[in-house]
Amino acid sequence: MQLLTHSIPLAFLPSDDAQLFPSLHESIRNARGVSILSARYLNPDPESRDQKSATSVVVTVAPPDAFAVLPSINLFSPNRRVEQMFFSSKNSQCKKCWKFGHISTRCPSTLPVCPCCLLAHTKAEHRCPNPSCPKGGNLRPVLACCPSSVACCPNCQEEHSARSKDCPSRPKTIQDAPEVRSRQTQDSMDLAEDQAGHSTVLRSAPGAPPHTPSGPVLPRDAPPSRQRTQRTITVTDLTPRESGDESLESDSSESSAY
Numbered sequence: 001m002q003l004l005t006h007s008i009p010l011a012f013l014p015s016d017d018a019q020l021f022p023s024l025h026e027s028i029r030n031a032r033g034v035s036i037l038s039a040r041y042l043n044p045d046p047e048s049r050d051q052k053s054a055t056s057v058v059v060t061v062a063p064p065d066a067f068a069v070l071p072s073i074n075l076f077s078p079n080r081r082v083e084q085m086f087f088s089s090k091n092s093q094c095k096k097c098w099k100f101g102h103i104s105t106r107c108p109s110t111l112p113v114c115p116c117c118l119l120a121h122t123k124a125e126h127r128c129p130n131p132s133c134p135k136g137g138n139l140r141p142v143l144a145c146c147p148s149s150v151a152c153c154p155n156c157q158e159e160h161s162a163r164s165k166d167c168p169s170r171p172k173t174i175q176d177a178p179e180v181r182s183r184q185t186q187d188s189m190d191l192a193e194d195q196a197g198h199s200t201v202l203r204s205a206p207g208a209p210p211h212t213p214s215g216p217v218l219p220r221d222a223p224p225s226r227q228r229t230q231r232t233i234t235v236t237d238l239t240p241r242e243s244g245d246e247s248l249e250s251d252s253s254e255s256s257a258y
Contacts, residue, residue, distance in 0.1 A: 001066045002085040004042065005075065007054045012076045017041065024059060031074050034065040058085060090171045098154045098162035100171055115162035116143050118152040 014023055021039040028036055041049065042056040049055050061069060072079040088103045097109040111120045119126075128137030130148035137145030143161050144151040151159045155169035164170075 001063045002058055002060050003066060003069055003082050004056055004058055004085045005073065006056045006081045006083075008057055008080060009054050009076065010049065010052070013055070013057075015046065017044075017046075020057065024057065027075055028059065028069070028073065032068045034061055034068050036061050093163070100155070100169070113154050113162075115154065116141065116151055117149065118154050118157070 014020055017040070020041065021036070024039045025036050028034055037060040039057055039059045042058055043049050066084070069082050071083065072081050074080075086103055086105055088101065088106065090101050092103050093100050094102055094104050094107045094109075096104040096107040097113045098115045099107075102108075112122045113119075114121050114126050115123050116126045123141055126141035127139075128135075128142065128145050128149040130146055131138050133139075133142075133146050133148070135142050135145040137149055142149075144159065151161060153160050153164065153167055153169070154162050156167055158167070160167060
């Protein structure tokens with residue numbers, strides 16, 4: 001778990017980023033008996049950090065040790081405010097105001113916004129004003145349950161929920177780009193075609209002659225018993241007849257052994 005520690009004077013911190021972890025590891029272990037796993041400056045630019053008197057650092061601790069550090073720690077004499085660090089991007093959607101670019105723990109709005117009707121209440125409190133709503137929207141939150149409760153997106157004010165994937169205000173990701181979807185579809189089709197062709201055709205290297213199976217080719221519909229009978233007859237025919245010719249017996253014996 002990553003924790004953000006605020007307002008640490010730069011005079012107590014090393015200028016070299018590589019020395020930040022050994023310095024904080026010893027100080028935090030002496031203050032709370034917790035061993036941190038990593039440490040870094042929140043602002044990675046040393047030149048902009050030097051223009052201020054204090055800075056914030058991000059330390060990583062094991063989840064069970066986080067409660068020993070939160071919400072503040074006595075670091076370099078006074079207490080320093082510590083809070084859990086959360087990550088967000090332009091695709092992050094707040095569950096309080098339903099805007100994009102931040103999460104609910106960092107929402108600047110003081111009042112919640114309903115994702116169904118844009119009014120100042122949570123989604124769980126959304127109700128249809130029609131007491132005889134045919135879909136029971138007056139008893140539980142139902143999106144666009146009847147004409148008395150029209151959906152209204154908080155981002156684009158169109159008739160859909162704030163969580164709709166078709167909302168024009170939703171940031172477009174790389175996967176949503178038309179050329180990416182087209183390329184992924186073509187790749188899937190090529191892969192399916194290759195797999196189907198591999199199961200029926202034995203491919204060879206470019207310029208190589210077609211592969212032919214070794215050994216005699218037997219009829220596919222020939223019964224196994226008939227094939228065995230032909231082999232037995234062939235061996236029997238090679239057995240030497242009773243004769244006084246020694247050379248014939250010798251040749252026949254070699255043929256039988258073969």
